[in-house]
Amino acid sequence: xxxxxxxxxxxxxxxxxxxxxxxxxxxxxxxxxxxxxxxxxxxxxxxxxxxxxxxxxxxxxxxxxxxxxxxxxxxxxxxxxxxxxxxxxxxxxxxxxxxxxxxxxxxxxxxxxxxxxxxxxxxxxxxxxxxxxxxxxxxxxxxxxxxxxxxxxxxxxxxxxxxxxxxxxxxxxxxxxxxxxxxxxxxxxxxxxxxxxxxxxxxxxxxxxxxxxxxxxxxxxxxxxxxxxxxxxxxxxxxxxxxxxxxxxxxxxxxxxxxxxxxxxxxxxxxxxxxxxxxxxxx
Numbered sequence: 001x002x003x004x005x006x007x008x009x010x011x012x013x014x015x016x017x018x019x020x021x022x023x024x025x026x027x028x029x030x031x032x033x034x035x036x037x038x039x040x041x042x043x044x045x046x047x048x049x050x051x052x053x054x055x056x057x058x059x060x061x062x063x064x065x066x067x068x069x070x071x072x073x074x075x076x077x078x079x080x081x082x083x084x085x086x087x088x089x090x091x092x093x094x095x096x097x098x099x100x101x102x103x104x105x106x107x108x109x110x111x112x113x114x115x116x117x118x119x120x121x122x123x124x125x126x127x128x129x130x131x132x133x134x135x136x137x138x139x140x141x142x143x144x145x146x147x148x149x150x151x152x153x154x155x156x157x158x159x160x161x162x163x164x165x166x167x168x169x170x171x172x173x174x175x176x177x178x179x180x181x182x183x184x185x186x187x188x189x190x191x192x193x194x195x196x197x198x199x200x201x202x203x204x205x206x207x208x209x210x211x212x213x214x215x216x217x218x219x220x221x222x223x224x225x226x227x228x229x230x231x232x233x234x235x236x237x238x239x240x241x242x243x244x245x246x247x248x249x250x251x252x253x254x255x256x257x258x259x260x261x262x263x264x265x266x267x268x269x270x271x272x273x274x275x276x277x278x279x280x281x282x283x
Contacts, residue, residue, distance in 0.1 A: 044124050045133050049188050049257045050220065053137065054114055055126040056097050056107040061114060062126075064140045067189055070147040071140060074118065074182075077154040081172045085112040090172060116212060117175055119219045120186050121261045149185065156181055175215075183219055190253045191221030196276035198222050203230035203282040210281060216261075217279075222254070230280055239264040240280040244273030 045051040052063040063072040076082075078094035086109065091099060100109030107125050115122040124133060140146060158177035163169045198217060202210035214224045241264045243249045250268060254277065259266070262279070 044130060045136060046256070046260055047136075048253055048260065049191070050120075050186060051124070051133070051137070052120060052122045052186075053124045053126050053129065053133075054107075054111050054122050056110055057127070059093055061118065061122060062137075063120070063186060064137050065146070068140075068143065068146050069189065070149055072149045072185060073151065075150075075152045075154075076114065076117075076173075077152070079171075080153075080159055081170045082113055082117050083172075085109060085116055090170070115216075117173055117178065118182070119175060119179060119215045121216060121220070123260075151182070153178075179215070179219070186219055187221040188257070189221075191257065194252055194254050195223055196249065196252065196254045197225045197274075198277045198279060199226040199228075199275040200224060200279045201228055201230035201232075201281065203232075203235055203280050206283070209283065213279070213281060217258075220257075225275060230282075232280075235280055235282050237265055238281075238283045240267060240282075241265070242267045242269060242273075242278040242280065244269045244275055244278050246276070249276050 047066045050063045050065055052061055054061045059076045059078055061074050061076075065071065076093050079092055081090040082093055082096070083089070084091050084096055084099065088099065088109075096110045096113055097107055100107055103109060107127065111122050111125060124130075129137075153173065156177075158174055158181065159171040160174045160177075161169055162172055200210045200214045200217070202208075210227045210229070214227045218224050239262050241255065241258055241262065243255070243266065247268065249255060250266070255266065258264070258277065258279070264279075
């Protein structure tokens with residue numbers, strides 16, 4: 001009888017151990033999956049230009065330099081209105097995150113809207129930065145030799161008043177005024193030194209697409225010399241970067257930076273054109 005009890009007891013222990021082992025595997029797996037999605041090991045920053053991070057909690061974007069020139073932080077007041085990307089209209093900044101989450105886009109809609117507002121590319125969300133990028137920006141943030149620019153937009157006259165149809169008066173951040181005060185603040189030295197000419201063409205059905213990208217590229221140091229609608233052959237990709245100047249342009253920082261922003265394929269033309277670089281947008 002005691003042998004039967006002992007066998008049953010051992011069986012219960014084995015089942016318990018198996019259950020605990022499975023539970024541990026599930027917990028560790030879930031924790032690893034969560035950590036990787038929040039802190040992926042693959043870094044975003046290629047160190048070929050500024051790396052701008054947006055904190056959706058404090059509504060602050062921070063731009064880190066690859067050349068140790070300056071760290072720029074811009075805080076956006078929560079109660080002003082901004083134009084939300086994707087045709088949603090104007091929302092208070094503090095409400096855009098909730099809108100983005102309701103659309104199951106995390107903080108992407110907020111980041112896209114802020115990027116469009118300030119007119120610079122934003123490479124990462126602070127809440128979803130990779131482990132390696134966190135280390136890089138931590139090192140820069142703790143380098144006391146790097147110049148700092150801490151800007152609160154509420155301290156600048158960059159809003160315009162507008163009365164809505166319901167009679168409520170709102171304050172909207174104005175991108176034109178933002179460019180007036182900060183248009184050259186994010187210039188990247190290498191892009192200015194290379195001084196390559198860029199033509200940007202809209203091959204999509206979205207009005208103003210070329211203008212918005214031209215503004216973004218100019219604000220980080222590109223020399224945009226032409227903006228127009230595309231009247232050439234349709235392109236199959238969302239965008240295309242064509243090199244129409246010297247073949248040496250292929251190895252330039254200007255090209256690698258464009259690729260990091262647009263993620264477009266490159267086409268090299270044998271014949272020289274009016275620009276060093278031609279960007280065709282069909283997004």
